[in-house]
Amino acid sequence: MRIPPYHRQPGWQRFFAGMMAGAAAAWCVFLFTYGVLQEKQVKIIQEQKSAVLELTRKNSIYQEDSRELNEEVNKKLVVQELNVKLTNGERFKLSPLTIHKIEIEAKKDLSDLLERDLESIFESRKIIKKAIENKVYRIDDKDYRLLVKEMTIYTTLYLEVEVSFVD
Structure with missing residues (x-):
């Protein structure tokens, strides 16, 4: 079996060249949108990490304060x-x-x-x-x-x- 000689016809050459240029353009658009979306995701993740760290720090402070208050209250409990x-x-x-x-x-x-x-x-x-x-x-x-x-x-x-x- 023989491959037809389409490479010599200018219509087919333009078609394949257009497909290659379209694939390259699509690949560039894909990389650009993927990069932009990934930057947004990374930014959101970093904001969430910093929020979690801040909340964890505040929670530990509140727990420590609560523990101290409970100890003080337990010391002050009297029979009434x-x-x-x-x-x-x-x-x-x-x-x-x-x-x-x-x-x-x-x-x-x-x-x-x-x-x-x-x-x-x-x-x-x-x-x-x-x-x-x-x-x-x-x-x-x-x-x-x-x-x-x-x-x-x-x-x-x-x-x-x-x-x-x-x-």
Whole structure:
């Protein structure tokens, strides 16, 4: 098989020359647009990197400040309120007035703990519990003893106690 001699005809020569010139022009346009787009992408990426670095730096500063504030707040937390709840007063058929008096007496014993920081109260929680349990409360010529069932220590010191008669 033989290749036709189109290279000698001027029409075909112009066609192939036009294709080559068009391919070269298209390649130049492609390189130009690709380069411009890549420059834009590089610029956007650099801006995003600098924004991320700045935000990371700010975030670390805020986290450090937040950590310091939390430590200061934790140091400053104090007991502001006392709550004593008698859980089994109905079982012994105690009057609401007697239950209230027992709760008031227990609160009086714990009144020293008001405005003290949580850490020192937490460290002395066993002593507080024993102080409540070992004291005999005399109300209306009857002696009562309290047993601490639950103690919650936060800005409000909450005690759930059970009452029993002293023999």
